[in-house]
């Protein structure tokens with residue numbers, strides 16, 4: 135996705151759409167979009183064509199560019215279906231973009247989680263805390279398997295154990311000093 139067509143659609147703002155048609159058609163199209171007159175919107179995988187189906191039975195398809203469209207209504211100029219279809223496709227594309235962004239962010243989060251527990255695991259092994267180090271290993275595995283349920287369930291307990299260990303170590307240290 136990133137073709138000329140979807141690129142143009144995602145950037146289609148009010149100015150563009152009123153220039154493409156006119157203010158009246160734009161306003162009507164926006165209203166109709168909001169009242170869910172678009173029954174189905176289909177954007178093919180490479181973004182080269184966009185199809186919209188309306189509840190009144192009209193169909194429109196854009197291929198390669200916004201200007202290259204075919205609508206089944208009788209209008210011979212840029213019709214409200216075209217504008218409505220562009221708005222519907224634009225909203226769908228933006229929604230997909232947001233979803234992808236969220237997925238990327240989650241992916242980055244889980245990668246830093248894995249890195250963190252991996253580091254803690256090694257540090258624990260170095261001080262012979264094998265039980266807790268094993269716990270960290272399990273969390274690292276869960277991260278690699280993208281097992282979010284285990285991560286969410288077990289991480290708080292792990293953090294607790296870690297906190298207890300730190301407190302014990304501190305206590306030992308001050309005993310040593312005294």
Ligand SMILES: [Zn+2]
Nearest residue numbers: 205207213215
């Ligand atoms: Zn039309």
